[in-house]
Amino acid sequence: MTTTAIIGAFVVGFGVVFLLLGALGIFRLPDVYNRLQAGTKCTTLGAFCAIVGVGIAEPGWTFKALIVAVFILLTNPISAHALARASYKSGVRLYDGTVVDKCRELGKCKEVGNAAETSESTAGGEE
Amino acid sequence: MSLALYIVFFGVGAAAVLLCMVRALLGPTAPDRLVAVDGMITITTALLVLLGLFLGRRIYIDVALVYAVLAFVGVIAVARYLERGL
Numbered sequence: 018m019t020t021t022a023i024i025g026a027f028v029v030g031f032g033v034v035f036l037l038l039g040a041l042g043i044f045r046l047p048d049v050y051n052r053l054q055a056g057t058k059c060t061t062l063g064a065f066c067a068i069v070g071v072g073i074a075e076p077g078w079t080f081k082a083l084i085v086a087v088f089i090l091l092t093n094p095i096s097a098h099a100l101a102r103a104s105y106k107s108g109v110r111l112y113d114g115t116v117v118d119k120c121r122e123l124g125k126c127k128e129v130g131n132a133a134e135t136s137e138s139t140a141g142g143e144e
Numbered sequence: 145m146s147l148a149l150y151i152v153f154f155g156v157g158a159a160a161v162l163l164c165m166v167r168a169l170l171g172p173t174a175p176d177r178l179v180a181v182d183g184m185i186t187i188t189t190a191l192l193v194l195l196g197l198f199l200g201r202r203i204y205i206d207v208a209l210v211y212a213v214l215a216f217v218g219v220i221a222v223a224r225y226l227e228r229g230l
Contacts, residue, residue: 040160104175
C-alpha cells in the first residue's frame with residue numbers, strides 16, 4: 018500500500034463512520050426536524066469525506082471525485098431546507114420537548130399545525 | 145486498500161442504508177419518509193463512488209454524479225408538492 022492509499026483509507030473510514038451515525042440519528046430521533054438535522058449534517062460530512070478519500074486514494078480520480086463531493090456539499094443543505102419548510106408548512110407536529118418555535122411566536126406562520134401547544138404554553142407560563 | 149477494509153466499509157454503509165430504510169418504512173408521516181429517503185440517497189452516492197474504487201472502474205463516479213443530480217431534483221419536487229406549491 019502506498020502512502021496516499023493509507024491516507025485515503027483513513028479518510029474513507031472517517032466518512033463511513035459519520036454515514037452510520039447519521040443513519041442512526043435518522044432512525045432514533047423523535048421528530049422530523051431532529052431527524053432532518055442529524056440526517057443532513059452527518060450524512061453530508063460523511064459522504065464528503067468518503068468521496069474525497071476515494072479521490073485521495075486514487076490520484077487519477079481526484080478531479081471527478083471533487084466534483085461529486087462539492088455537488089453534494091452544495092445541494093444537500095438546499096434539499097434539507099426545502100424539506101424542513103415543506104414539513105413545517107404541511108403541519109407536522111413538533112416534538113413535545115421543543116423549546117422554541119420562532120415562526121409561531123412572531124405570528125408569521127398562521128395555519129401551521131398545532132405545534133406542541135401544551136409544552137409551549139407551560140413554558141410561557143413559567144417565564 | 146485491502147479486501148477486509150472494503151468489507152468493513154461496505155458493511156457499515158449497508159447497515160446505514162438499512163437503518164434509513166427501516167425509518168422510511170416506519171415513518172409516521174410523509175416528510176419522515178422523505179427525510180429517510182434523502183439520507184439513503186446521500187449514503188448510496190458515497191457507496192457508489194467507493195464501489196467504483198473497489199471495482200476499478202471510473203464510470204461509477206459519473207453514475208454517482210448523475211444519481212445525485214436526479215435525486216436532488218426529485219427531492220425538491222416532492223418537497224414542493226408536500227408544501228402544496230406544485
